[in-house]
Amino acid sequence: MTAANGSHKRPATDACEPRTSKKRMAHDMPGLEGSLTAAIHGDTSMIEEGSVQAALLSTHADIAPPLSVSTTFEAPVEKGRGHIYSRETNPTRARCEQLLGAIMSAPGAPAHAILYSSGLAAAFAVLSHLRPRRVAITGGYHGTHAVLAQLKHIAFDDGYEKLPLMQPAEVAASALQKGDVLWLETPNNPTCEVADVAAYVTAAKARGIRVVVDSTFAPPPLQNPLHLGADVVMHATTKYLAGHSDALGGALCVVDEAMANAFMKARTTLGSVPGSLEPWLLMRSLRTLHLRVERQANTATRLVQWLNSSMADASHELHGLVHKVYHPSLESNSPLHDVAVKQMPGGFGGCFAVELSSEFVAQHLPQSLSLFRDATSLGGVESLIEWRRKHDATISPLLLRVSIGLEDFEHLRADLLAGILRLSNEVVSK
Numbered sequence: 001m002t003a004a005n006g007s008h009k010r011p012a013t014d015a016c017e018p019r020t021s022k023k024r025m026a027h028d029m030p031g032l033e034g035s036l037t038a039a040i041h042g043d044t045s046m047i048e049e050g051s052v053q054a055a056l057l058s059t060h061a062d063i064a065p066p067l068s069v070s071t072t073f074e075a076p077v078e079k080g081r082g083h084i085y086s087r088e089t090n091p092t093r094a095r096c097e098q099l100l101g102a103i104m105s106a107p108g109a110p111a112h113a114i115l116y117s118s119g120l121a122a123a124f125a126v127l128s129h130l131r132p133r134r135v136a137i138t139g140g141y142h143g144t145h146a147v148l149a150q151l152k153h154i155a156f157d158d159g160y161e162k163l164p165l166m167q168p169a170e171v172a173a174s175a176l177q178k179g180d181v182l183w184l185e186t187p188n189n190p191t192c193e194v195a196d197v198a199a200y201v202t203a204a205k206a207r208g209i210r211v212v213v214d215s216t217f218a219p220p221p222l223q224n225p226l227h228l229g230a231d232v233v234m235h236a237t238t239k240y241l242a243g244h245s246d247a248l249g250g251a252l253c254v255v256d257e258a259m260a261n262a263f264m265k266a267r268t269t270l271g272s273v274p275g276s277l278e279p280w281l282l283m284r285s286l287r288t289l290h291l292r293v294e295r296q297a298n299t300a301t302r303l304v305q306w307l308n309s310s311m312a313d314a315s316h317e318l319h320g321l322v323h324k325v326y327h328p329s330l331e332s333n334s335p336l337h338d339v340a341v342k343q344m345p346g347g348f349g350g351c352f353a354v355e356l357s358s359e360f361v362a363q364h365l366p367q368s369l370s371l372f373r374d375a376t377s378l379g380g381v382e383s384l385i386e387w388r389r390k391h392d393a394t395i396s397p398l399l400l401r402v403s404i405g406l407e408d409f410e411h412l413r414a415d416l417l418a419g420i421l422r423l424s425n426e427v428v429s430k
């Protein structure tokens with residue numbers, strides 16, 4: 001323990017040994033950023049005791065984070081050393097932001113996380129802050145396009161323009177200029193196409209174009225676009241980060257401290273903050289993020305291999321019933337599979353899409369399964385399946401979007417197999 005950061009209230013006696021070792025963790029164990037350890041300790045023990053941060057996070061002696069519901073706080077003795085009003089900051093949200101920031105950090109590149117009331121509130125926040133004249137974007141989540149339309153309605157009528165996303169090599173010759181935005185969603189919704197973040201960043205940086213990545217489909221430990229130079233990473237925390245289908249929320253993650261401060265300032269003004277319960281649930285969920293997401297990605301990849309192999313293998317139980325499978329793990333069906341291998345070191349994600357050979361089977365399968373529930377959203381511990389055409393008329397009527405939960409692979413496989421066979425027999429006997 002160094003004298004500089006020792007608390008004057010706690011003399012360095014033997015009785016204080018545990019405190020001392022906590023400090024050692026912060027100062028002598030570099031490289032915890034973004035690790036499993038960060039998910040457990042990133043909100044407390046990496047923080048200097050007696051610091052402003054420690055005061056704001058209200059860590060006290062609780063092992064589990066308390067849920068703070070107060071909207072207002074007694075005026076701090078010293079400016080900046082306490083909370084004032086919860087639209088600005090509160091202990092639960094601040095602690096959750098500290099934790100998510102630690103998870104999104106890389107050694108030498110500490111990240112800041114700013115939480116919002118939903119994923120789309122976060123999308124609105126980043127676009128309204130950057131105020132691009134042009135946004136290059138491809139399909140992806142339909143709600144993001146609704147946010148863009150809303151921005152146009154509010155303020156951007158004169159000049160803001162939506163362009164189809166070009167290839168990285170085409171950025172230089174495109175209409176994009178300094179201050180414009182490349183909006184990447186990778187893997188994207190629902191067909192899990194991958195965008196080469198590093199290649200877009202290289203092309204964009206040279207021209208002052210901002211790269212924003214909606215990384216909702218692949219949280220850490222699968223990928224972290226901040227490590228690839230993205231300016232902003234957006235997450236619908238509603239999905240994998242909260243992971244239990246019980247907490248709506250969004251997050252913006254950045255390395256640039258000035259941008260983080262600007263986001264905080266705008267959020268305080270606009271009031272797009274989550275309350276306390278959702279960040280508290282999110283914090284609890286982040287402790288197990290790595291375990292959940294690795295398992296979900298692993299099970300999804302095995303199911304994808306099984307479904308995909310039915311097409312070429314005449315002896316497969318589903319031969320002839322599956323038309324196409326979409327997942328970054330597939331070399332054959334995923335155009336940027338080699339990029340996915342580089343960019344997603346932790347695995348290819350727990351969501352995939354499958355087109356069945358029959359529209360009837362595709363449309364009715366979600367209602368006929370026992371374990372998979374017919375619901376929208378993704379990233380929770382329970383497996384969900386959805387006939388995506390219901391929400392988006394541009395999507396093939398053969399396509400199902402699948403989000404894999406934490407059930408056993410064999411049970412999920414058996415459920416899909418029985419459901420597809422039963423409905424396919426109905427089609428034949430009609």
Ligand SMILES: *Cc1c(COP(=O)(O)O)cnc(C)c1O
Pocket residue numbers: 118119120121141143144185189214216217236237238239248249250
């Ligand atoms: C769900 C989702 C969003 C929106 O998040 P909400 O919390 O529902 O507002 C944005 N992008 C992607 C890829 C999503 O899946």
